[in-house]
Amino acid sequence: MDARTGLPLVGMVGGGQLARMTHQAAIALGQSLRVLARTPEDGAALVAADVHYGDHTDLDALRAFAKDCDVVTFDHEHVPNEHVRALAAEGIVVYPGADALRYAQDKRAMRERLGELGAPVPRWRPIRDSAELAAFGAEVGWPVIVKAVRGGYDGRGVWVLSRPDEVAPLLASGTELIAEERVALRRELAVQVARSPFGQVAVYPVVETVQRDGICVEVVAPAPGLSEQQALAAQRLAIDIATQLGVVGLLAVELFDTADGLVVNELAMRPHNSGHWTIEGARTSQFEQHLRAVLDYPMGETSLTAPVVVMANVLGGEEGGMPLDERLHHLFAEDPGVKVHLYGKRSRPGRKIGHVTVLGDDLAQLRKRAARAASWLREGK
Amino acid sequence: MDARTGLPLVGMVGGGQLARMTHQAAIALGQSLRVLARTPEDGAALVAADVHYGDHTDLDALRAFAKDCDVVTFDHEHVPNEHVRALAAEGIVVYPGADALRYAQDKRAMRERLGELGAPVPRWRPIRDSAELAAFGAEVGWPVIVKAVRGGYDGRGVWVLSRPDEVAPLLASGTELIAEERVALRRELAVQVARSPFGQVAVYPVVETVQRDGICVEVVAPAPGLSEQQALAAQRLAIDIATQLGVVGLLAVELFDTADGLVVNELAMRPHNSGHWTIEGARTSQFEQHLRAVLDYPMGETSLTAPVVVMANVLGGEEGGMPLDERLHHLFAEDPGVKVHLYGKRSRPGRKIGHVTVLGDDLAQLRKRAARAASWLREGK
Numbered sequence: 147m148d149a150r151t152g153l154p155l156v157g158m159v160g161g162g163q164l165a166r167m168t169h170q171a172a173i174a175l176g177q178s179l180r181v182l183a184r185t186p187e188d189g190a191a192l193v194a195a196d197v198h199y200g201d202h203t204d205l206d207a208l209r210a211f212a213k214d215c216d217v218v219t220f221d222h223e224h225v226p227n228e229h230v231r232a233l234a235a236e237g238i239v240v241y242p243g244a245d246a247l248r249y250a251q252d253k254r255a256m257r258e259r260l261g262e263l264g265a266p267v268p269r270w271r272p273i274r275d276s277a278e279l280a281a282f283g284a285e286v287g288w289p290v291i292v293k294a295v296r297g298g299y300d301g302r303g304v305w306v307l308s309r310p311d312e313v314a315p316l317l318a319s320g321t322e323l324i325a326e327e328r329v330a331l332r333r334e335l336a337v338q339v340a341r342s343p344f345g346q347v348a349v350y351p352v353v354e355t356v357q358r359d360g361i362c363v364e365v366v367a368p369a370p371g372l373s374e375q376q377a378l379a380a381q382r383l384a385i386d387i388a389t390q391l392g393v394v395g396l397l398a399v400e401l402f403d404t405a406d407g408l409v410v411n412e413l414a415m416r417p418h419n420s421g422h423w424t425i426e427g428a429r430t431s432q433f434e435q436h437l438r439a440v441l442d443y444p445m446g447e448t449s450l451t452a453p454v455v456v457m458a459n460v461l462g463g464e465e466g467g468m469p470l471d472e473r474l475h476h477l478f479a480e481d482p483g484v485k486v487h488l489y490g491k492r493s494r495p496g497r498k499i500g501h502v503t504v505l506g507d508d509l510a511q512l513r514k515r516a517a518r519a520a521s522w523l524r525e526g527k
Numbered sequence: 528m529d530a531r532t533g534l535p536l537v538g539m540v541g542g543g544q545l546a547r548m549t550h551q552a553a554i555a556l557g558q559s560l561r562v563l564a565r566t567p568e569d570g571a572a573l574v575a576a577d578v579h580y581g582d583h584t585d586l587d588a589l590r591a592f593a594k595d596c597d598v599v600t601f602d603h604e605h606v607p608n609e610h611v612r613a614l615a616a617e618g619i620v621v622y623p624g625a626d627a628l629r630y631a632q633d634k635r636a637m638r639e640r641l642g643e644l645g646a647p648v649p650r651w652r653p654i655r656d657s658a659e660l661a662a663f664g665a666e667v668g669w670p671v672i673v674k675a676v677r678g679g680y681d682g683r684g685v686w687v688l689s690r691p692d693e694v695a696p697l698l699a700s701g702t703e704l705i706a707e708e709r710v711a712l713r714r715e716l717a718v719q720v721a722r723s724p725f726g727q728v729a730v731y732p733v734v735e736t737v738q739r740d741g742i743c744v745e746v747v748a749p750a751p752g753l754s755e756q757q758a759l760a761a762q763r764l765a766i767d768i769a770t771q772l773g774v775v776g777l778l779a780v781e782l783f784d785t786a787d788g789l790v791v792n793e794l795a796m797r798p799h800n801s802g803h804w805t806i807e808g809a810r811t812s813q814f815e816q817h818l819r820a821v822l823d824y825p826m827g828e829t830s831l832t833a834p835v836v837v838m839a840n841v842l843g844g845e846e847g848g849m850p851l852d853e854r855l856h857h858l859f860a861e862d863p864g865v866k867v868h869l870y871g872k873r874s875r876p877g878r879k880i881g882h883v884t885v886l887g888d889d890l891a892q893l894r895k896r897a898a899r900a901a902s903w904l905r906e907g908k
Contacts, residue, residue, distance in 0.1 A: 150573055151871055152851045166554060169574070173551045176851065176869030176881070178573045192531055192559045193550070195574050348863075429864050429886075444859040451832060451886075470533045470557065478825040482729075483810050488557030490532055500557070505832075 147216065151176055154441055157211055159202050160221030161188030163489035163498070164417050164433075167425070168221065169194045171433035175441075182211045189490040190221070205229045212238045219395055219440045220416055223250045224297065241343070241394035241440040242415045249391050250415040254295045254324050263390050265383060266409045268402075270326040273313060279325055280310035286327035295322040304360060329409055331402040335369050336420035337384035339397050340435040340445055347388055348435065348445035349381045350428060355400070355420050361496070364516065367423045367455040370509055380408055387413065396421070396436040419459065422501050424448075426485050427455030452505035458516035460500040460523045462493035468526035477502075477522040484519045528597065532557055535822055538592055540583050541602030542569030544870035544879070545798050545814075548806070549602065550575045552814035556822075563592045570871040571602070586610045593619045600776055600821045601797055604631045605678065622724070622775035622821040623796045630772050631796040635676045635705050644771050646764060647790045649783075651707040654694060660706055661691035667708035676703040685741060710790055712783040716750050717801035718765035720778050721816040721826055728769055729816060729826035730762045731809060736781070736801050742877070745897065748804045748836040751890055761789055768794065777802070777817040800840065803882050805829075807866050808836030833886035839897035841881040841904045843874035849907035858883075858903040865900045 148155040153176050158165045161183025169179040169190055182198050183191040191197045200207030202225045212218045217239045230244040242250075249256040260267045271282045273292065283290050292313060294303035303321075306328070307313060316323060334357060338350040354369040355362050368377070384399040387410075391397075398418035400411040421432035430438075430446025438445055468476075470493070477484065481504075488500040502519040504512050521527065529536040534557050539546045542564025550560040550571055563579050564572040572578045581588025583606045593599045598620045611625040623631075630637040638651045652663045654673065664671050673694060675684035684702075687709070688694060697704060715738060719731040735750040736743050749758070765780040768791070772778075779799030783790040802813035811819075811827025819826055849857075851874070858865065862885075869881040883900040885893050902908065 147852075150568060152873075153855075154852060170551055170554045173547060173574045174866070174868045175855070176867075176871055178871070187531060191576070193554045193576050195572070195576055195578070197576070429866075438859065443856055444863060446859065447864040449864075471528075471535060474534075474556070475824055478819065478827065482825060483828040483830075485555070485810075486557075487555045490557055490559070492533075 148178070151178065153177060154216035155180060155214060156437060156440060157182065157215035157218045158190075158221055159208065159211070159218065159225055161185075161190040161197070162221050163189045163491070164221035165190035166193055166489060167422075167431075167487065168417060168433045168436060171431055172437055175434065175437060177437065180211070180215060182207070187492075192490040203229070205232055208233060209236070212240075217241055217440050219436070220247075223247065223415065227251055243392065243394065246391045246393045247415055250413050252295055253293055253298075253412075254322070256413055257324065259391070260387070260410055263386070265387060266407060268326045268329050268409055268411075270324055273317075273323045273325045275317065276310040276313050279307070279313045282325045283310060289328055291326045291328050292316065292323055293326065295324060302360075329402045329404055331404050331409075333403045334411070335372075335380060335401040335403050335408070336365070336418070337380050337399045337401065338418065338421040338424070338432055338435075339381070339384040339388045339399070340395065340432075340439045341388045341393050341397065342439045342445060343394050343442045345389075346445050347385050348430075348448050349385055350421065350424060350432070350448045351450055352377045352380045353420060353423065359496075361459070361461070361498070362419050363459050363461075363520075364513070365420050365423050365457040366509070366513070367427055367450065367457075376408075383408065383410070395439045396432055419498075419501075422487070423455045423457040423503055425487065426503050427451055427457075427505060453507050454509050454512055455503060455505050456509075456512040456516040457501055457503045458520040459498050460488075460502060460520045462491075462495055462497040462499050463525040464495060465493075473523055473526040476526050477519055480522055481515060481519055484515065486519075486523065529559070532559065534558060535597035536561060536595060537818060537821060538563065538596035538599045539571075539602050540589065540592070540599065540606055542566075542571040542578070543602050544570045544872070545602035546571035547574055547870060548803075548812075548868065549798060549814045549817060552812055553818055556815065556818060558818065561592070561596060563588070568873075573871040584610070586613055589614060590617070593621075598622055598821050600817070601628075604628065604796065608632055624773065624775065627772045627774045628796055631794050633676055634674055634679075634793075635703070637794055638705065640772065641768070641791055644767070646768060647788060649707045649710050649790055649792075651705055654698075654704045654706045656698065657691040657694050660688070660694045663706045664691060670709055672707045672709055673697065673704055674707065676705060683741075710783045710785055712785050712790075714784045715792070716753075716761060716782040716784050716789070717746070717799070718761050718780045718782065719799065719802040719805070719813055719816075720762070720765040720769045720780070721776065721813075721820045722769045722774050722778065723820045723826060724775050724823045726770070727826050728766050729811075729829050730766055731802065731805060731813070731829045732831055733758045733761045734801060734804065740877075742840070742842070742879070743800045744840050744842075744901075745894070746801050746804050746838040747890070747894070748808055748831065748838075757789075764789065764791070776820045777813055800879075800882075803868070804836045804838040804884055806868065807884050808832055808838075808886060834888050835890050835893055836884065836886050837890075837893040837897040838882055838884045839901040840879050841869075841883060841901045843872075843876055843878040843880050844906040845876060846874075854904055854907040857907050858900055861903055862896060862900055865896065867900075867904065
């Protein structure tokens with residue numbers, strides 16, 4: 147219990163934009179999020195009152211951080227699973243727990259487990275040498291997708307290979323790999339679901355996500371042209387996965403929409419980029435929902451606040467461009483209704499420095515507005 | 528310029544719930560609000576990263592606080608006007624400026640100035656002795672309202688007097704007073720308007736405010752049963768006052784709705800309790816708008832996000848009741864759609880410790896929901 151607030155103290159490991167936006171949501175709940183950041187320049191460290199510094203791979207740093215927390219959670223999946231297990235063994239409440247988190251940390255374990263659950267997944271195989279990749283490619287057709295089992299994000303740790311020998315340098319670096327068939331997808335979808343220790347689940351409307359170079363650039367809620375039946379199937383799948391894996395907190399299920407139905411692409415057990423639209427677009431934001439889940443509060447309403455919501459990521463532009471302050475001016479003059487979220491990060495080309503959200507009725511117009519707003523915020527035009 | 532963010536640094540004097548919620552809004556704009564608090568237990572000090580401590584009546588403390596700020600603003604009106612003037616003379620940008628702020632600090636100056644501007648005000652008179660009050664009471668009828676010229680809020684500094692001699696103890700304490708006629712009001716309204724240094728104004732829909740014992744308990748947006756013409760008149764009045772007084776930032780104009788039209792009751796030059804509904808209920812919250820105004824950014828859209836929005840204040844209940852954490856559980860189980868804002872304040876009977884907001888279509892139902900939610904959060908039933 148946090149003596150200052152009379153409420154349980156939540157600690158979040160990781161000081162990036164997810165912790166930053168979780169802190170923002172925490173304020174309304176009377177909370178002050180404790181954050182484990184790496185540097186004072188981390189996005190959450192710039193705005194949170196209760197910041198500890200340390201490396202999330204250092205068990206002693208995690209222990210010291212977790213000491214007075216009533217519950218510890220994460221803004222990323224990079225805390226070693228054995229550390230999560232060690233903290234729990236010492237009596238610290240950690241959500242999601244090590245058993246669940248494993249499936250967001252280890253793509254091989256995730257694929258195996260989803261297969262056991264009967265969830266639709268791409269054909270896949272562990273790859274230890276180029277012969278195995280050759281056999282797998284012969285079976286599913288080239289090119290194939292090769293993924294690092296651990297540590298990938300935003301397109302890192304994912305390769306599209308056209309020949310077996312291309313895997314040699316990856317294997318030589320010691321990276322544990324799996325290969326997956328390249329699914330003939332029509333588009334990508336995502337579903338956010340939150341689950342509490344009590345077992346209550348709350349699922350958000352299914353969204354469409356648009357990627358460019360492996361990075362999400364746009365999310366549309368609800369996913370256009372999805373039948374109620376398809377939407378329900380996707381939501382049920384997400385609820386099943388959350389329940390079967392024993393997730394506590396937010397689970398983002400990234401899906402491929404294919405001619406043969408839905409296929410699970412990735413899982414993330416935390417607030418996720420595909421859910422940023424919920425800040426203004428859903429009655430309860432994913433950040434508030436994650437806090438409610440890890441606090442074992444009853445879940446909040448997940449309904450849309452507008453018929454259509456479009457979120458666009460703002461990626462850093464070239465160095466030496468227009469100052470951010472001036473870009474903000476231009477954007478606000480251009481579109482007084484756009485909602486801006488900046489992460490306090492230094493701009494680097496291609497780096498996510500913020501996102502924008504627009505809400506309304508007209509999908510085509512909103513997509514244009516969101517893209518234009520992201521462009522104004524990136525480069526002032 | 529804040530070297531950490533590449534954005535101007537905004538400092539807010541006062542560490543209460545208004546600064547707390549302004550910080551929450553600041554996070555989205557890439558800002559980290561600098562707060563001048565009095566104690567580490569202040570609501571904003573619990574959640575902001577950049578907190579200075581000092582007394583807002585101490586010019587040296589204000590100077591030290593303002594030193595690296597690009598703009599300084601306020602969460603209350605209690606900084607002595609001469610200190611605001613002194614800071615500005617030393618080159619510090621302060622919004623609202625001393626000339627405008629004076630009218631939110633000094634009810635006598637406010638009444639005089641509004642009279643000069645032709646704004647509708649109650650009949651009023653400075654009161655220096657009981658004879659003056661007797662004469663004023665004979666003219667406007669008893670009881671009369673007597674107000675401290677400076678320092679009142681939430682019903683403090685306001686007295687309803689039935690006889691001239693009742694003013695003696697107030698005068699004896701050295702309080703400078705004005706008297707006002709007791710206006711036969713049908714209800715109370717309020718209008719939020721923001722104005723930037725550039726001179727852009729953005730006005731919010733007119734709301735109805737419901738007071739109990741001098742404290743606002745409920746706000747309904749938009750004000751029910753107000754004709755478009757009446758609403759426009761109220762909005763024009765607020766815009767005129769903001770423009771004529773040279774306000775920069777938020778101005779809340781509290782109005783009496785009478786048989787003879789609108790009468791200005793009070794002015795506040797900061798985010799105000801009558802605008803808390805805007806966090807979820809308007810496209811741009813009053814807190815974001817205040818920041819945009821003092822940063823001289825273009826103003827954000829002020830349109831409603833739902834047909835009806837109801838905000839209810841949560842006042843502290845009796846000591847020794849159900850713990851806050853448990854009350855939150857009950858409330859969230861009872862109403863998954865209610866939005867909660869807690870201020871991190873210790874509960875004392877009658878003290879504002881938070882507010883709740885509900886949005887929808889059905890006014891009567893929403894008022895019931897808001898009142899019930901406030902009650903659950905106050906006492907767990």
